[in-house]
Amino acid sequence: MGYDAKLRVWRGDDEGGELKDFTVEVNEGEVVLDVIHRLQATQAPDLAVRWNCKAGKCGSCSAEVNGRPRLMCMTRMNTFTEQETVTVTPLRTFPVVRDLVTDVSFNYEKALEMPAFQPPAELKPGEYRMAQVDVERSQEFRKCIECFLCQNTCHVVRDHDENKPAFSGPRMFIRAAELDMHPLDAAENRKEFAQESQGLGMCNITKCCTEVCPEGIHITDNAIIPMKERVVDRKYDPLVWLGSKIFKRAGA
Numbered sequence: 001m002g003y004d005a006k007l008r009v010w011r012g013d014d015e016g017g018e019l020k021d022f023t024v025e026v027n028e029g030e031v032v033l034d035v036i037h038r039l040q041a042t043q044a045p046d047l048a049v050r051w052n053c054k055a056g057k058c059g060s061c062s063a064e065v066n067g068r069p070r071l072m073c074m075t076r077m078n079t080f081t082e083q084e085t086v087t088v089t090p091l092r093t094f095p096v097v098r099d100l101v102t103d104v105s106f107n108y109e110k111a112l113e114m115p116a117f118q119p120p121a122e123l124k125p126g127e128y129r130m131a132q133v134d135v136e137r138s139q140e141f142r143k144c145i146e147c148f149l150c151q152n153t154c155h156v157v158r159d160h161d162e163n164k165p166a167f168s169g170p171r172m173f174i175r176a177a178e179l180d181m182h183p184l185d186a187a188e189n190r191k192e193f194a195q196e197s198q199g200l201g202m203c204n205i206t207k208c209c210t211e212v213c214p215e216g217i218h219i220t221d222n223a224i225i226p227m228k229e230r231v232v233d234r235k236y237d238p239l240v241w242l243g244s245k246i247f248k249r250a251g252a
């Protein structure tokens with residue numbers, strides 16, 4: 001059975017805005033994105049909202065629903081009671097373009113900084129071989145749909161724009177971990193790069209990023225913590241330390 005839902009939606013642009021109240025029809029089985037689309041079709045034709053697949057796969061409909069970062073297309077209206085006001089606001093960590101659309105280019109800039117996969121020089125494509133266990137380990141990270149909900153949630157940048165230049169965020173840490181665990185990646189300094197250039201040390205393992213990931217990727221346990229442990233191992237392993245001193249001297 002349908003009902004009329006109380007909806008509160010942020011309207012505005014990069015110069016400011018406010019929450020506006022609406023009453024919008026909801027039908028059985030609908031998700032927040034359906035209701036936003038009905039609002040757009042019936043009362044607010046200029047409402048800006050980004051979406052594409054409506055299937056939880058393109059990662060473009062990210063927003064905050066009752067303060068929680070979520071995909072609008074995967075958030076069922078029956079999560080809320082019929083009496084409840086459902087508040088939809090844009091992602092807080094990124095600059096607003098208009099209404100529910102934010103400028104997420106920060107994430108693409110950080111992705112560009114990441115050194116690409118470096119295949120082994122002695123092998124040609126087609127000759128690469130990997131153990132199944134290595135395939136499975138990195139497969140979890142390949143499920144990322146780049147919704148950037150984790151990036152939006154991380155407290156290191158959420159209220160601290162000043163940290164953005166030094167911090168790449170959890171989405172980039174899973175990419176770094178994926179490449180670091182890849183047996184065919186010939187780049188040697190993934191851990192050092194993560195620590196020194198991507199701000200891995202600023203992460204204090206609160207796991208908030210993991211809690212909001214719609215793909216259920218264990219960002220903290222399977223990517224960030226192993227990367228941190230390997231940075232520490234490398235730093236405090238006496239053989240690695242001795243080796244780095246000798247090679248530094250030899251090269252001096």
Ligand code: SF4
Pocket residue numbers: 153154155156169170202203204205206207208209210220224
């Ligand atoms: S675990 Fe690290 S990356 Fe994830 S939200 Fe917390 S501080 Fe940010």
Ligand code: SF4
Pocket residue numbers: 143144145146147148149150151170171174212213214215216217219
């Ligand atoms: S790791 Fe999860 S939350 Fe982060 S961008 Fe990928 S899918 Fe979204």
Ligand code: FES
Pocket residue numbers: 051052053054055056057058059060061062071072073074
């Ligand atoms: S519209 Fe594609 S993930 Fe929601």
